[in-house]
Amino acid sequence: MNPTTHTDFSIRNARIVTATDVISGTLSVSQGLIQGILPDTDGVEGDDWEGDYLLPGMVEIHTDNLEKHLMPRPKVQWPVLPAVIAHDAQIAASGITSVLDAIAIGDIDPDSLRTQMLVQCVHGLKEAAAAGILRADHFLHLRLELAQPDLINLFTPFLQDEQLKLVSLMDHTPGQRQWSDIAHYRTYVTGKRGWSHEKVDKMLDLLVERQHQHVALNRRKLIHLCRQQRSVPLASHDDTTAEHVYEGVAEGVTISEFPTTLLAARTAREHGLAIVMGAPNRVRGGSHSGNVSASELAQHDLLDILSSDYVPASLLHAAFLLQQDGYSLPKAIATVSLQPARYAGLSDRGQIAEGLRADFIRVREVHGIPVVLGVWKQGRRIV
Template structure:
């Protein structure tokens, strides 16, 4: 048995100065005070639950570190995994896109290799964090069903999200923000942006509705339940459509009205941690802090910056969250949203996933990451 003493332990409902004990992979005791003199002395640092990430496309940055510069898939996965573990994330759902607006994009080229190499790396025991799949389905993709069907039975699949990134609605209701994004991320000229607009609208009209109905039917027919999420809800009607489809999670609602509708219908609400750290949405949508103040935020996602997750959780205290409630948005709440009951909080009987964190100039710094009782970063 291993003891960690002299730590500020954040449980589901309190912060206590005490000792945590774990045996092999499981937490066996949490005690207030310095009841054990042996063990690891954490010198008053925080002992926090390992974080659970439901939606990160961070892997894409490693697959293409510079525009048009592709990187081998397995080394990209390992670099991504190391960054995830160093950020304090012990369980991650890699958000892999199925379909895209550009046939030659890194997303289209690496879908099958990424899934295959994630399996290989997991079986080889060379990943630090636990990796699962979050399949982000671009509903306007002409070949979506052919791309998605082979992945339906994948044992790593933990979440499916329904997305429509057609400009002029949802995340890209503001066309100027869309132009700025695609010209920067994809290197499109103004002329190409304009030429693509009509094509994307036609594609949405032809395929999005048909694909959505087919995907929902496929997911409902699965022998094991896979949670469904709806993405970038902007209106209560978007939420109502998701509820009718059996969706349980609203990812990144773009307005207060959509978030209120999600809450009224019992959906879990996820917002982006970078939104909170930066003080607003890069797409010009609702600020995560505004939803937090209205108690319309259940979970955070690091999205495109792994280190933002813990930082944002601590910033939630400025919006009226206690530290235990704030940490739940990056641990227990996301874990429960996808049916993981064995992790996500510091409690006797749960897996020994935890972090050593020290505050430096108001910023939480991860010093150690432990998963299943073993240090991984």
């Protein structure tokens, strides 16, 4: 699916959304790059988009979607390559042309298959890319569960991987950050993981003990590795208090993923961190964990990047909904394109601008819902 040849072409009568404007005009593509953007004029040749939106291909920096294909049921492991192919197809069909696959290293559940599948998962992504069968561009976002006892040994082999674009530091221990409310945690694990209330009670003591033993030490070692061996962007995860943000800033964190409170988001903004919120949160109208809503943060201008998290199709939908929170359409679309591309170090994409990659999507609003009608990467149609 990777482009090998390029065709020059033009698209006319499109509502082109740039980083700052919406232009009714014509887009020309040459050699896989955007050659020009012009207002429509009579007699212009090209494919007529009939007033549909032409948006930049979306850039996703944190999606758990691959994991859903690898583990379609608790403790059920699906073959890796078919899972990767299915994941990629869903990503591309959602209008995402570049994706940082958020792969967890470690888990709060000692029985989880995550750690067992880690190497196979990364290998499967590389194998599919090498075979040229992936539609989207895939990179790595390693999510490090700090309470994992052997976390450093598991992470170190991936530190120099050229596909690694982001590392996030997570602590999902009950009573911490996202799960400050134990009742919400209990509802989540009994529902998604199928734990009985008896198992939850047994696990609480174990998880808290693991947190005390490993989180602080693992965090110090990981920060040292990322600073000394490679300058990979760092994200904090589920910041809840101002102190959580202060800790991340001191460690060189540049992104605050899914802050759980308005206070944490405001503190992140004061310290120049990019703020990421979940697109499902915005589409649903609130957090499934009972935390601050993406809409509330947007209304305070405290949302820079949207992530599809666990629903790829939510990314575009949520971006359009941000217009209800006071964002212009260009600013809303930047949360799923320009901003994530910038913070992931992908400077050749993320907006409709001359000289950048011709990664773009055709979108039509139907009853207020943005529908992806076509997807192009480097000027070649992939969906």
